Amino acid sequence: AQKVTQAQTEISVVEKEDVTLDCVYETRDTTYYLFWYKQPPSGELVFLIRRNSFDEQNEISGRYSWNFQKSTSSFNFTITASQVVDSAVYFCALSERNNDMRFGAGTRLTVKP
């Protein structure tokens, strides 16, 4: 069965600090997809990134970057030079080939001015 672990329940940083949110997954499939979503205080789920299991290339999008390592079953998310607007709950999620998306427990990030 697929499983996603986000061990960090809450993280608090000061603006402009870099922060990394950890995500470790378990799956028996060789084909799967990993996601990160942001949930701001308004409650909606904002899609950030999708990665398939065959693409281990790291990705950078502005201040956001993702490090996918199959060897450690991790898909970590780094925010560089954090801003107050980055404060939210961040969810990592996994879809296996024949199953639907499952979410981790989420990490609440608070960025203080």
Next chain:
Amino acid sequence: EPEVTQTPSHQVTQMGQEVILRCVPISNHLYFYWYRQILGQKVEFLVSFYNNEISEKSEIFDDQFSVERPDGSNFTLKIRSTKLEDSAMYFCASRERGPIGYGYTFGSGTRLTVV
């Protein structure tokens, strides 16, 4: 950009009443989902729906719940005889045909409060 629309955004109901949460998926999407998020907790999978039938459901999705696609555009979640612990945010999602990892779009959610 196409959106998944959920109505109402907030619903308050009395314990024991039936509620129907409504979703309009993106028009060319073929797979439909409901997820639940109890306040402060993780987003939990409830059910997936494809080709007019349930394709997968979680242990949360018991006889109290049902889903329906009554016409070509709506996708509904019915909760019979609501309980206090049904209070949560309910998200609808849809995706297009293709690899399971592609095309998920979530609605903005319906906050259900059972009193």
